[in-house]
Amino acid sequence: MYTGQTEQPCCLCGADETVARLDLPPRTVTLMRNSGPIAWRDIVGEVSIHFCESDWELVRELVLDMGMLPLSRCNVAHASMSLREDFEALLNATRDEPDQTALEASALERSREVLDDPEAEPQAAVQARVVVFALDELDVTDGHEARQPDHA
Known part of the structure; x- marks a missing residue:
């Protein structure tokens, strides 16, 4: 739902002037600071x-040079997302819980294509690595959570 804010602040320091944006699958919010109250399954898109x-320079170095995932330092309160409840309030209709697997599978596929391209722009490479690192940390493979073996 529109709250009057048209610019997104930096998710690390809160500065108003930003130069780069990463678009991530909804499940990745669980890796960010202050994400406890957010039901990632209710995020649309x-x-x-x-x-x-x-x-951005720090994030580029962390991701590209050191192979680190910076999401734990990002404040989810500064992230831009649409929640299912906002759509329901706007449309006055109940919607089913979104199935995030297709979005995650598509993000992984796009990310792998970027990582296979030696000519990829640095911002695309950072986004691709963040997506792959984050979904790997969350045990998501090809858009599906890895199944843990049942212990009898």
Whole structure:
């Protein structure tokens, strides 16, 4: 639902001026700070996080040079997302819980294509690695959670 905010602040420091954006699958919000009250399954579409110039340089180095995932430092309160309840309130109709597996599978496929391209732009490479690292940390493979063996 529109709340009057048209610009997204940096998810690391809260600065208003941002230079880069990453679009991530909804499940990745669980890796961000302050994500406890958010039901990721109720997010409709991708989640966008933004970075100011100095933080973007740090994120690029962490992801591309060190192979680290920066999401634990990102404040989910500064992320841009649409929630199912907002659509229900706007349309005055109940919607089914979104199935995120297709979105995750598509994000993984796009990310792998970018990572296979040696000519990929740095921002695309950062986004691709963040998606792959995050979904790997969450045990999501090809859009599905990895099944843990049953213990009898």
